[in-house]
Amino acid sequence: MTSRSRATSFNAAADRYATYRPSYPGELFYAIEELAGIPLAGARVGDIGAGTGISTAQLLERGADVVAVEPGAGMAARFRKTLPDAPLVRGDANALPLADGSRDLLTYAQSWHWTDTTRSVPEALRVLRPGGSLVIWWNTSAHDVPWIAEQTERITRHTGATSPSLTPLDHPGAVRKAGLEGLHVVRRHLRWSRTVSLETHLGNLISHSGFLVMDEERTREFVAAEHARLQTLFPDELVEETYVVDLWVARGPGT
Structure with missing residues (x-):
């Protein structure tokens, strides 16, 4: 699968x-x-790969002036249903439909790994104003929690797909791997959790691409088996999902 x-x-x-x-x-x-040195209130933000608008909504709540960019028709349609008044343009990170020097921040929530960094980095630098920042983040599963680590192994075996992993802050090749060589990059890891129903937890799992490209019967098989396992661990059917946000803030050379 490509x-x-x-x-x-x-x-x-x-x-x-x-x-x-x-x-x-x-x-x-x-x-x-803090890391970008730019208050969100009033900041001109391009939210790239905005999907259904999860990050866009949170940026708008903090007073940012946000233009969302989303390539997918289905995701854009859901975005418009959720945030009907928010500006949304169709396009992707490799050819941004935004003017030169027009944004203080470009944010990529869960979307940077889908870009071609040989194109998306120059595009970001074109659109950012001098002193602006490219901001990337992922919710990554906290694999130091034993049941989460075990579940991740089962998902990888079943789908053959791996999710973006948490690169150590001091990993010498991390910036190169992210396609951000030559930029001034700072990072931070932020741990958090949410408690959700077992149904929501399983729905979250199968919203990932490894399952979305899989035969529906194989997905149903996994969900049924996982439901039985997790009922034993969480008899009240409330699951605490623990995440570590991997945040990257990058500025262009000389800024």
């Missing part, structure tokens, strides 16, 4: 994505302001 097939698979499952995916902790947005 990366493009996985990237476009979300369009057929936009409602599932919007219903079950987690949002982001408030601490993340304070960290963005």
Whole structure:
């Protein structure tokens, strides 16, 4: 299965994505302001790969002037239903439909790994004003929690797909791997959790591309087996999902 097939698979499952995916902790947005040196209130932000609008909504709540960019028809349709008054343009990170020097921040929530960094980095630098920042983050599963680590192994075996992993802050090759060589990059890890119903937890799992490109019968088999396992661990059917947000803030050379 190609990366493009996985990237476009979300369009057929936009409602599932919007219903079950987690949002982001408030601490993340304070960290963005600190590391970028730009208050969100009044900041001109391009939210790239905005999907159903999870990150866009949180940026708008903090007073940012946000233009969302989303390539997928299904995701864009759900975005417009959720945030009918928010500006949304169709396009992707590799060819941004935004003017030169027009944004203080460009944010990529859960979307940077779908870009071609040989194109998306120059595009980001073109659109950012001098002193602006490219801001990337992922919710990554906290694999130091034993049941989460075991579940991740089962998912990888079943789907053959791996999710973006948490690169150590001091990993010498992390910036190169992210395609951000030559930029001034700072990072932070932010741990948080949410407690959800077992149904929501399972819905979140199968909103990921590894399941979306899989035969529906195989997905149902996994969900049934996982439901039985987790009922034993969580008899009240309330699951505490623990995440670590991997936040990257990058500025262009000389800024």
